[in-house]
Amino acid sequence: GAVVSQHPSRVICKSGTSVKIECRSLDFQATTMFWYRQFPKQSLMLMATSNEGSKATYEQGVEKDKFLINHASLTLSTLTVTSAHPEDSSFYICSATTLMGGVYNEQFFGPGTRLTVL
């Protein structure tokens, strides 16, 4: 099956610093990647949809200047949390898919990144 990796798996940073999270599709080319955030005991909330070579589409309520998304290649998307604060502490998960038409193309999830902001 398709494999998606995330790096780092866990990061602790000081308030006010920026953190970059990488999402890679290892054995397929991902035309679209999605970024989710999950707080404890809550479900996944879609933050943004990222298409290779174009600007990300952010969900309502997600600050695009705070959560910078770059999808420069078909195998890599990055999420940068700028000026992180303790309330940004969360589990960040990416998924990747290749849109080939039809009703649905399966999303493959990365293992997640646990961000803790002190």
Place this chain on the structure above:
Amino acid sequence: GQNIDQPTEMTATEGAIVQINCTYQTSGFNGLFWYQQHAGEAPTFLSYNVLDGLEEKGRFSSFLSRSKGYSYLLLKELQMKDSASYLCASISGGYNKLIFGAGTRLAVHP
């Protein structure tokens, strides 16, 4: 708008059967998914229904009624390792956006 409802928590006994319900109201419906998620891990795909009816896959089955906006996940012969959160998700839009419900935390006890 998008709205997906499922129970917050359920408990069941090892070896039993449990049914987790999900109701949804989404625009541009393109299918209903069930995922399993263990704490601190990414979701893993369980099932996908786009047509009405029951899809069976081993110990797991999923049902969809589009007219009622209703789905359920049926888990048979429960095992302790089935203790996890089960996420109902609907897909909509041209970019296959997944909209997740809050998840149902299932606790299986001996």
